[in-house]
Amino acid sequence: MENRRQGGHWQNELALDLRGRGEQVFYPQLPDTDRPSLEAWVEAVLAELELMRGEKVVVCHSLACTTWLHVSAAVPAAADRLLLVSPPGPGVFDWDVIAGFDPAALDLGRLKLAAATPRLACSDNDPYCPEGAEAVFGGPLGCDVDLLPGAGHITYDDGYGNWPSALAWCLDPAERLAHNR
Known part of the structure; x- marks a missing residue:
């Protein structure tokens, strides 16, 4: 699992x-992506949140999703709206480099992730969540789920450069996340 965003990635x-x-956008470059620290990432996210004005729409991908779970444990409903994309599953936290991000100690059912119902976009064949993000996170977190069959980890390499439905959701929370194919 690599925590870098190359040019062309859908988040960029x-x-x-x-x-x-004309939207205000904060896109934190989280520190030490080769040896990430949950504490440093949470600190970076909280600093960015302090700068935000108006509706706070947060979009997370991969390890940033579990970072947000920890942010929400400390600061409930820090966002107005939340999109989680491809959170890593329980099996990947065996890797020592990201073990500190493991949300296993959190009571997912009690977390208040955002003011509105959070949305989860995930695939049925994500190599970083073979347990299935819909089951591991969608139900326990009370998310609206958009399952994208065969979309992998929803990265640039999986065909997710420009992702029109992610833009549509940011502009209108009634929009659903759809395949990029």
């Missing part, structure tokens, strides 16, 4: 599209 494209529409 989403930030550019939203900025192009």
Whole structure:
């Protein structure tokens, strides 16, 4: 699991599209991506949240999703709206480099992730969540779920550069996340 976003990744494209529409966008470059620290990542996220004004729409991918779970344990409903994309499953936290991000000690059913019902976009063949994100996170967190069959980890390599439905959801929470194919 790599915690870097190459150019063309859907999150980069989403930030550019939203900025192009005049939206205020914070896209924190989380520290030490090769040896991430939960404490440092939570601190970076909280610092960005302090800068946000108006509706706080948070979009997380992969390890940032479990970071958000820890943020929510400390600061409930810190966002107005939340999109979790491809959170890693329980099996990956065996890796010592990300073990500190494991949400196993959190009571997922009691977390208040956002003011509105959070949305989860996930695949049925994510190599970083073979247990199935819909079952592991969707139900316990009370998320609305958009399951994208065969979409892998929903990365640039999986065909998710520009992702129009992610932009549509950011602009209108009634939109559903859809395949990029």
